[in-house]
Amino acid sequence: MLFLEITLLVVYGLCLLFVLGFSLTQFQLTRLARRAYRQGLAPEPAAPAVWPRVTVQLPLYNEVFVAERLIDACAALDYPTAQLHIQVLDDSTDETVALVAARVAYHQARGLHIEQVRRPDRQGYKAGALAYGLTHSEAELVAIFDADFVPQPDFLRRTVPYFQEEPRLGVVQTRWGHLNEEYSLLTELQAFGLNAHFHVEQLGRNAGGHFINFNGTGGVWRRSCIEDAGGWHADTLTEDLDLSYRAQLRGWRFHYLPHVVAPAELPATLDALKSQQFRWTKGAAETARKHLRNVLRSGQPLSTKLHATFHLLNSSVFVAILVMALVSVPLVFVRADLPELKPVLRVASVFLLAFVPLVYYYYTAWRLDKPTAPRWRFVADFLLFLSVSMGLTLHNARAVLLGYRGRQSAFIRTPKLGLVKRAGGWRGRRYRTGDLLDGLTFTEGLLALYFAFGVGAGLYLGDWGLLPFHLMLTVGYGIVFLYSVRHRA
Known part of the structure; x- marks a missing residue:
């Protein structure tokens, strides 16, 4: 005993x-993070002389309650129309398909370059949809918004200029806001946890020169970064974290903007929250299984390896x-x-x-x-x-x-x-x-x-x-x- x-x-x-x-x-x-806040955020870069082409990808699957809201918000983005391309990557199997078609047709009639992209099947799920959309785009930058997001009109004008300053900048990630934080105790507690990640953790990693992750939405990728890192993979449930580590191991830099907010909806029911938590936690473990050894064998500083280890194992x-x-x-x-x-x-x-x-x-x-x-x-x-x-x-x-x-x-x-x-x-x-x-x-x-x-x-x-x-x-x-x-x- x-x-x-x-x-x-x-x-x-x-x-x-x-x-x-x-x-x-x-x-x-x-x-x-506290030191970065004390030092003050660097001024936003000047607007480029010529705005680059941007494709905004909106991966959807049966989102009848939010699809129209998302499409209308992205159609209202303040960006040169000739340089903006919106892809609604619609894998839906319900009436979302018709709702999307109607909104796309409406904005096309207004002169916007927007299309509803339908695949033969859902192979690869979200990662597969994003990869498929890239084959139908020639833009050099790619912004991604999940169905629950409502980007502000100035989102692209506040994020795109950063890519003009540094050729090896692969991602600009913004902070998530919350559309329904006060809806219930469940949403309030979710906001409490996510705020710590976005107010502190992401900024702290970025300020320390450590690896951060694209959060799957509310950010902009340089297309050449995606391609150089091997493209979107569907072998983990966190395709965002997976590609983030592959890109940073290839020497690409990520930049986090805590002052630019992309509002989103929080899960309001426990089954929705559990679904999200399962995907995030299992996907993180899958990504650790896939990349932790590569991180430890890389030429990164010891402190970055240590933080990346706990990041992948969190x-x-x-x-x-x-x-x-x-x-x-x-x-x-x-x-x-x-x-x-x-x-x-x-x-x-x-x-x-x-x-x-x-x-x-x-x-x-x-x-x-x-x-x-x-x-x-x-x-x-x-x-x-x-x-x-x-x-x-x-x-x-x-x-x-x-x-x-x-x-x-x-x-x-x-x-x-x-x-x-x-x-x-x-x-x-x-x-x-x-x-x-x-x-x-x-x-x-x-x-x-x-x-x-x-x-x-x-x-x-x-x-x-x-x-x-x-x-x-x-x-x-x-x-x-x-x-x-x-x-x-």
């Missing part, structure tokens, strides 16, 4: 070390936290049964110390996004965000492990509902990604009870060290389970 108890402690400690390593890289990125944090969570409940009893191990077991009680750097990271982003909000709001938002993130660890850890195993999955796009602020509703919407009340969801409900048992055990035995951890896990898994029940309608 002693061997088993020591094994539990070692496993917990190793996972804690990995989480701490990830937290420390986020701390370093926060410092880099979805593995869900696996580490899940293992820690499962092991932590028995550890409460180990401490009570083996008092001679108390000096060692105190390590298990410092769980929150691994998350201190994350407080700095998320608070910096939160304050940038909400400069006048009272600080108590951050405490509430952060604890809820952390709890729900923990409640998704089972779902996301499964996706990560499937990615590392090389198990192929279909590209399930995130359903969009056309929500803005608090307007609109999700009930009765046709696009679903699966049954929310499956075996995985019932397991999440059981885990909520399991960690509630951990809370009770800690209180009964007078062991308060892991109580905050177990409370957050109970709340997180409980929220995920309850939203699953609510959103099955």
